[in-house]
Amino acid sequence: xxxxxxxxxxxxxxxxxxxxxxxxxxxxxxxxxxxxxxxxxxxxxxxxxxxxxxxxxxxxxxxxxxxxxxxxxxxxxxxxxxxxxxxxxxxxxxxxxxxxxxxxxxxxxxxxxxxxxxxxxxxxxxxxxxxxxxxxxxxxxxxxxxxxxxxxxxxxxxxxxxxxxxxxxxxxxxxxxxxxxxxxxxxxxxxxxxxxxxxxxxxxxxxxxxxxxxxxxxxxxxxxxxxxxxxxxxxxxxxxxxxxxxxxxxxxxxxxxxxxxxxxxxxxxxxxxxxxxxxxxxxxxxxxxxxxxxxxxxxxxxxxxxxxxxxxx
Amino acid sequence: xxxxxxxxxxxxxxxxxxxxxxxxxxxxxxxxxxxxxxxxxxxxxxxxxxxxxxxxxxxxxxxxxxxxxxxxxxxxxxxxxxxxxxxxxxxxxxxxxxxxxxxxxxxxxxxxxxxxxxxxxxxxxxxxxxxxxxxxxxxxxxxxxxxxxxxxxxxxxxxxxxxxxxxxxxxxxxxxxxxxxxxxxxxxxxxxxxxxxxxxxxxxxxxxxxxxxxxxxxxxxxxxxxxxxxxxxxxxxxxxxxxxxxxxxxxxxxxxxxxxxxxxxxxxxxxxxxxxxxxxxxxxxxxxxxxxxxxxxxxxxxxxxxxxxxxxxxxxxxxxxxxxxxxxxxxxxxxxxxxxxxxxxxxxxxxxxxxxxxxxxxxxxxxxxxxxxxxxxxxxxxxxxxxxxxxxxxxxxxxxxxxxxxxxxxxxxxxxxxxxxxxxxxxxxxxxxxxxxxxxxxxxxxxxxxxxxxxxxxxxxxxxxxxxxxxxxxxxxxxxxxxxxxxxxxxxxxxxxxxxxx
Numbered sequence: 119x120x121x122x123x124x125x126x127x128x129x130x131x132x133x134x135x136x137x138x139x140x141x142x143x144x145x146x147x148x149x150x151x152x153x154x155x156x157x158x159x160x161x162x163x164x165x166x167x168x169x170x171x172x173x174x175x176x177x178x179x180x181x182x183x184x185x186x187x188x189x190x191x192x193x194x195x196x197x198x199x200x201x202x203x204x205x206x207x208x209x210x211x212x213x214x215x216x217x218x219x220x221x222x223x224x225x226x227x228x229x230x231x232x233x234x235x236x237x238x239x240x241x242x243x244x245x246x247x248x249x250x251x252x253x254x255x256x257x258x259x260x261x262x263x264x265x266x267x268x269x270x271x272x273x274x275x276x277x278x279x280x281x282x283x284x285x286x287x288x289x290x291x292x293x294x295x296x297x298x299x300x301x302x303x304x305x306x307x308x309x310x311x312x313x314x315x316x317x318x319x320x321x322x323x324x325x326x327x328x329x330x331x332x333x334x335x336x337x338x339x340x341x342x343x344x345x346x347x348x349x350x351x352x353x354x355x356x357x358x359x360x361x362x363x364x365x366x367x368x369x370x371x372x373x374x375x376x377x378x379x380x381x382x383x384x385x386x387x388x389x390x391x392x393x394x395x396x397x398x399x400x401x402x403x404x405x406x407x408x409x410x411x412x413x414x415x416x417x418x419x420x421x422x423x424x425x426x427x428x429x430x431x
Numbered sequence: 432x433x434x435x436x437x438x439x440x441x442x443x444x445x446x447x448x449x450x451x452x453x454x455x456x457x458x459x460x461x462x463x464x465x466x467x468x469x470x471x472x473x474x475x476x477x478x479x480x481x482x483x484x485x486x487x488x489x490x491x492x493x494x495x496x497x498x499x500x501x502x503x504x505x506x507x508x509x510x511x512x513x514x515x516x517x518x519x520x521x522x523x524x525x526x527x528x529x530x531x532x533x534x535x536x537x538x539x540x541x542x543x544x545x546x547x548x549x550x551x552x553x554x555x556x557x558x559x560x561x562x563x564x565x566x567x568x569x570x571x572x573x574x575x576x577x578x579x580x581x582x583x584x585x586x587x588x589x590x591x592x593x594x595x596x597x598x599x600x601x602x603x604x605x606x607x608x609x610x611x612x613x614x615x616x617x618x619x620x621x622x623x624x625x626x627x628x629x630x631x632x633x634x635x636x637x638x639x640x641x642x643x644x645x646x647x648x649x650x651x652x653x654x655x656x657x658x659x660x661x662x663x664x665x666x667x668x669x670x671x672x673x674x675x676x677x678x679x680x681x682x683x684x685x686x687x688x689x690x691x692x693x694x695x696x697x698x699x700x701x702x703x704x705x706x707x708x709x710x711x712x713x714x715x716x717x718x719x720x721x722x723x724x725x726x727x728x729x730x731x732x733x734x735x736x737x738x739x740x741x742x743x744x745x746x747x748x749x750x751x752x753x754x755x756x757x758x759x760x761x762x763x764x765x766x767x768x769x770x771x772x773x774x775x776x777x778x779x780x781x782x783x784x785x786x787x788x789x790x791x792x793x794x795x796x797x798x799x800x801x802x803x804x805x806x807x808x809x810x811x812x813x814x815x816x817x818x819x820x821x822x823x824x825x826x827x828x829x830x831x832x833x834x835x836x837x838x839x840x841x842x843x844x845x846x847x848x849x850x851x852x853x854x855x856x857x858x859x860x861x862x863x864x865x866x867x868x869x870x871x872x873x874x875x876x877x878x879x880x881x882x883x884x885x886x887x888x889x890x891x892x893x894x895x896x897x898x899x900x901x902x903x904x905x906x907x908x909x910x911x912x913x914x915x916x917x918x919x920x921x922x923x924x925x926x927x928x929x930x931x932x933x
Contacts, residue, residue: 148817149815149817149818149821150815150817150818150820150821151817151820151821151824152817154817154820154821154824155816155817155820155821157474157550158466158474158475158550159474159835159836159855160474160550160553160847160854160855161820161824161854161855162550162552162553162854163854164549164552164553165474165548165549165550165552168547168548169548172547172548198621200466200467201466201467201468201605201621202467202469202472202602202603202605202606203606203621208621211620211621212621267651267653267654267657270654270657271657274657274658274660274661274663275657275660275661278661278662281658281661281663282654282657282658282660282661282663283649283654283657283658283663284623284624284647284649284658284663285623377650377651378651378654379654380623380647380648380649380650380651380654382620382621382622382623386622387621387622390464390622393815393816393817394817395817
């Protein structure tokens, strides 16, 4: 386990370096002059010149990378030109929002997805199975923004039960916070649940036909014990991987859902930054989410050890 | 039955759990997230809406675009029009309690002119120096007479920030702006909200009826409207034209409509670069044929759902500066075809660069279809905004659909677009005669004389057609029917003075 962990950790540093080079390099490929985009509609030549100098845009690309990477190593991710705030501060401001949304969405997805997946596998070819499949198809094929707007119209405009959009900090008012988050979390969770359900179903079907499950049943174990303790535990391995990947994706921001529900998370931050050519924000946020993604993968690898004893040997 | 009772119970519980409506808070839904909240550095239209609550200006505009004093009590031009003396209103303080006096005004104008990255430097270029005559009087010395100066001072260049706070915060001032408007800054959560609270020391406090203003940027117009309908917002700006008929019928809301001071038009690359050397649009007859081929009224009906005024100039026909000697031309396809034949290009083909939003693309498609009737073959190139701006700046385009948010003085819609080598002259148009007239209107303070100069400029520029102006959008506001005292000033700013929730 330790050797494995050491190997995985050692691979993280070069990965992060490559990621930083890619983030920086890809951004250079974006067409358009950031100074011009940021100068606003007046396009004042003095302002453009000032922005070029301030962000080293008149220097060669390797030099610019060195400026940025040097700052990152010192914990300085730069400053947003558009609103003049440090990127680190923006990340810290958005992170709790994004994490909360991701946790709630993944929670909803896991409950629905795994539950429906198990039901679908255990009651294969019955009405439960078909219903779960129809549900999965619905989740996969419903665009988030469309479902989001419909839910807003139903729960906020017509019924008046929930706020239409916006965000309230849980430390300010937990009740209002949950009210504001339930719809976006459901919209995101609904889409993710579909994938989880399909994976759970196929993994469970595979495991349920395995010899040890037959043995367990032959021993006369209760069917619930067979399914939940023996079958599900093994079937969970691919689900954990998928869940970790989905969580990573959620942390990088749910662009459309955040836009529809006006949730001030990473998705909105990064999209606005890309369109405004706010380079420091794009680079900082992408580097941060990439690092989180890498860490989550590592955690998923470690979770295998916990779930599957065979991997410990 | 039990299920029904449960639903009723939960519905009641949810309704009771909703927060009581705070009567003294006004929640305004914005169409975008503003940029930096420092009047010297700010560059967006939406940012100006927030400044309307935060920072008073030396001058303001009224509903008819007349310039009226705000922080200035009175003003006087020198006999040679080369300096402007402004008497500052007495008893005005900044949100940090500092006094707004002549020294503070000088500090602000100097800051606008010298701060690194200032967006106001160009606007105030003719101001060479500022003298403090006494504690409440300043004199702006100019390099020459400059007619648009008062209008410039009725926008961000006339906003005054606290010198003490500005010196202390340096270039971080925007994180906690301190001005002298009716509301002071409380907090900003990027892309979420900007909160202001009533400044008790405001000089015009009798006009202020709210304790708190919350600006919430909600980009999606449907969601913005849903928030208004569900009672989470009291006011939304830029309602989608498609939602307009329904919201007007809803008794819970009131609506206001303003014709913008900006415009939407098509820029032609006439001489910006060699890129368009072979482009047919360099021939003025082709541009004239293009204008004759399009039906502006139909464009407004299809693209804007009638929520725009057709126009052919840098100001709308309803604007007092509109040059009546060049009216909006009617569509005439036969004449357009004849012109193209005369130019020897019966089927001119060019690329029209436009934005990626559905509205921008719909506009381009309608233009494409109309121009086809006259023989044009227009290809549409949907380009993301920052990229298109870069291409326009380098002159790597043939035609470009562009909108301008507009300035109160026509000079702001004209000079930088048609003056030789000016920053936003993306067309490359350079006509010495127009340049001379543009400079003359700047030094002519008599409005009647100035209007004659604009008429002469219109006669030349609208014949040369580096830009074919199409229409002027309506700013569509929808708000709680209990809200009264709203002023509809064409600059599209939401003025909070006099606003009241009944």
